[in-house]
Amino acid sequence: MKPILDLISLHSYERSGVKAALRQLLAPHGGFAALAPGKRVLLKPNFVMPEKPEDPSCTHPDFYMAVAELLLEEGRQVSIGESPAFGSCEKGLRLHGVYDECRHRGIGVVEFCDSRKFDGIAGDTWYEELSVAAELQNFDAVINLPKLKVHQQFILTGAVKNLYGCVVGRRKFLRHNLCDNDPLRFAKMIIANADAVAATLHLGDGIVAMHIKGPRGGRPYPLGQILVAQDPFAHDWLQALLMDHDPLKLPLFQALEPSRRERAQGAAESLFQTRGLKAATSLVPSFRTDISFSPRAILRSAWRLLKFKMRR
16 A cells, blocks of 8 residues: 555644644545554654744644644544754743643643664764654654744755654754765765654644745745645655755755655655646745754854743
């Protein structure tokens, strides 16, 4: 059976509407029961940095809470987990105004603190051994809830890149720096990381996407789409088509082994063509493709973290 790839149009974050759209999108594929089986489910949104709900850099709270509500209605045990570049998962939920609701509904809040090592990229000095959050092992299924947006180092960030948030704490910045400014080397590490997380389902929040600048500080763009995929690479190929980018020019797909790339391409381009979809051709940001987290950048990052803590 081919991995599922689909999408549905939606232009509002009104929660009941998001739930209805998700039911409609998932029902033909067996719903959550088929796509994310198990009792304990972890939702992994994108909290690149805790911000208010209207900020387009993060997965919208009514998007991930709609997913949580649908799972709770099925009798699941639901948690939300993240390791933001700055702050914490709890701070993200508080700024989104849903922390108390999570506690009231029995939705767990998971801070990624402990690491589980795994074999990374053979022959790569710095990436031969990698790690993801050990807390992932406490769940039967991980549902990935990326924000569809641009990224000034990685061009686009979607399902695959969002799972890099499962790396604990400041290790994310260190691993950026260790790629020696090589986009393909970094992309290979991102792919290995996503494979280790092994999320069973990817639901992309493209109701309001982000363009011009990323992974934060960009502008909202009304893409009006929710993506669903079992294969994160098919998800990201479709996202690239929607955002008017040639996927073959992205480091992610240049680094992906050909057989996996061909499967993602076939699924995404078939859906794009049969649905008569059109690219958001007004997305015209100026991108950088250099992946560079130099010591100076890390110091700037530490300064931003200090300012973030002071103002909270």
